[in-house]
Every structure is written in C-alpha cells, then in structure tokens.
Amino acid sequence: MGINRFNSEGYYDPTAYEALTKIEAEAKKNTYRPIVFICSAFAGDTEKNIRRAQRYSYFAVSRNCIPFAPHLLFPQFLDDEDKSQRELGLFFGMVFLAKCKEVWVFKVCNKISEGMVVEIEKAKQRKIPIRYFNELCEEVDSI
Secondary structure, three states: OOOOEEOOOOOHHHHHHHHHHHHHHEEEEEOOOEEEEEEOOOOOOOHHHHHHHOOOHHHHOOHHHHEEEEHHHHHHHHOOOOOOHHHHHHHHHHHHHHHEEEEEEEOOOEEOOHHHHHHHHHHHHHOOOOEEEOOOOOEEEEO
C-alpha cells in the first residue's frame, strides 16, 4: 500500500511523507537478521550442554542474528542414545546448515566434539563462514 503523499484531509503533505518514508526505510533495514548455526557439544553432560547452547543462542540473538541450534530442537523428539535417530538428527541439522549465513562454533576448554567436527567439515565444504567462540562467547582463533 505504501505511504500516502497526502494527509487525511487530502492536502499534499511532503514533510509528513518524507518523515514516514524514512521511518519505514529504517524499520525495513533493521528487520534483516541472518541465521547462524550454533555448533556446540551436546553429548556427555547433556543438561549442562543444553544450558550452554541456550546461552549461546541468546548471545546470537543479542547480536541481531537468528540462532539455529539443532541440538536444542531435535532431541525433543529424537533419542540421541539411539544411533539411527542420532544420525537422522545430524542429517536434519545438515539440511538446515545450508540455510545459515554463518556457523558459530563454541568450544569449551578448547574441545570440539565428534558431532561438531561433522558440522564444521560440512560448513567448510559448503564454504559457509565459520566463527569460533570460547565458553564466554568471546571470539577466538580457530585453533
């Protein structure tokens, strides 16, 4: 529909039109949020790792991104202890990985789990930018 150049009484109102146009443009500019893939450990101490992944996801939101953390979603209906269901969850995650602008890898004690390695390798194959963070959400080198 757009913004009308005329006011409610039908008079040409360039000042209001210009102001509203700028507000609309600013609102559109601020609505873009890239999707980032949250890559962090799940297996082991799952309760602690879920809390970490939630914190990492919130960190992404605070950076104007939309987080996708497959290990927060798929274990709700797939059993990570069942090998075939775990592989299915990893496959689902790979499908969504292709839709992400970046992969954010969160390393605890500088460790990367077996599942994380698979996600990182797939991101490299697809030439998706990878950023590395420590447990405190501070960006670090890829080592």
